[in-house]
Amino acid sequence: MINVLYAATSPTWEEYEAPLRRAFDAAGLPVTLSRDIAPEQVDYIVYAPKSDLTDFTPYTNTKAVLNLWAGVEGIVGNQTLTQPLCRMVDHGLERGMIEWVTGHTLRHHLDIDYFLARQSGSWEPFVPPLAQDRPVTVLGLGELGRACAVTLSQLGFPVTGWSRTQKQIDGLTCLSGPDGLEQALSTAQILILLLPLTAETTDLLDSTRLAQLPKGACILNPGRGPLIVDAALIAALDSGQIARATLDVFRQEPLPPEHPFWAHPQVTVCPHIASETRASTAAEVIAENIRRGEAGEDLLFRVDRTRGY
Structure with a gap:
């Protein structure tokens, strides 16, 4: 027994x-x-x-x-x-993460928030680029990161993946190391964080690295809250360096009602539901x-x- x-x-x-x-x-x-x-x-x-x-x-x-x-x-x-x-x-965890990441990537790519904010009778055409012209970067190429990156690549997005150790994945540009991280960030119009939380990844996305992203980039974080320096992200949103952030994980959960993420017009707060x-x-x-x-x-x-x- x-x-x-x-x-x-x-x-x-x-x-x-x-x-x-x-x-x-x-x-x-x-x-x-x-x-x-x-x-x-x-x-x-x-x-x-x-x-x-x-x-x-x-x-x-x-x-x-x-x-x-x-x-x-x-x-x-x-x-x-x-x-x-x-x-x-x-399988369930992987499929849930793929669906959450894909849905919010498409939401930012198609700028659905733009149309939701303009239901006022004003006809303002906006044509997003094709997926092939919207570079996406996934930080973290473990089981979940790899699955999400491959799915987005199959939808036509040019996907760069970064990991601490070098990976080789068909259809992706795979980078590693400090220089690779800077390169991966430099092209990321949409950045997806799926790294584990370690001493090396804590506070990874600070003001310096946020400044390495293309101006107007969008960030999705279904990985771990402490990957991002909260104050640095808010400053980057306020300056226009970052256009929007959709966050599913936080340093403190539940996210306290007084936290500035709740009231920020460019932040979407999700209650740790990206995948269960x-x-x-x-x-x-x-x-x-x-x-x-x-x-x-x-x-x-x-x-x-x-x-x-």
């Missing part, structure tokens, strides 16, 4: 219990799934960073901690966590990783502690 501890408060046990049991049954795994298992008897931990579990020291026989979220910055630095850690990448982990598809990933662990195979989406993701 394989003992699996559900150690997450959000998402809830009620949301995940049945999908996990179905996924384990479909994979032929003899699993005891519970929220209450003696630490020394736990084989795998299903986890989310808001869990009450913070000390992994007693879990001496645990083979892996399986995160339900794509982001692991809330756990990767935990010094008591010596077991393998896997982040969540699943879906219980049905996430459960399948959890089950597959447990199957792999029991078979002695490599785990999916194992976190590199030295890189932070």
Whole structure:
């Protein structure tokens, strides 16, 4: 029998219990799934960073901690966590992110906000450029960044992708390193942030880098709030350097009512909805990783502690 501890408060046990049991049954795994298992008897931990579990020291026989979220910055630095850690990448999460990014990219590309603001009986034709004439840059070419970048490329946008390490992806211009970042920013009429949050990416988009974007660029951030320096973005919006920003993630969530993003006419605030982990598809990933662990195979989406993701 394989003992699996559900150690997450959000998402809830009620949301995940049945999908996990179905996924384990479909994979032929003899699993005891519970929220209450003696630490020394736990084989795998299903986890989310808001869990009450913070000390992994007693879990001496645990083979892996399986995160339900794509982001692991809330756990990767935990010094008591010596077991393998896997982040969540699943079909539902990927499709949700593709749809959010594509929808808001097209919204800014077609300047739909322009027409929404001018429903006053005044006939003011505006013809946007074709996608082929609207360069897009995606910062971050992990599973989600790559999927979004490829989708936008297939719609006809010239897409540049930047990552810390060099990638090769058909249909994209792939850059890396500090010089590559400056080049990637210099052409980005629409900039999409899908980087993980690490010491190197925190405050990445500061006043200097915002100034490297083409004047009038639009920014989408469905990645991590601290990638952007808030005050620098507001200053760039006020000066006209940045035309609009659609933000789904923030340094503090929920975003406080007094935060200037709420009242800024060029900012769209989304309540961290760009993509959610879906219980049905996430459960399948959890089950597959447990199957792999029991078979002695490599785990999916194992976190590199030295890189932070």
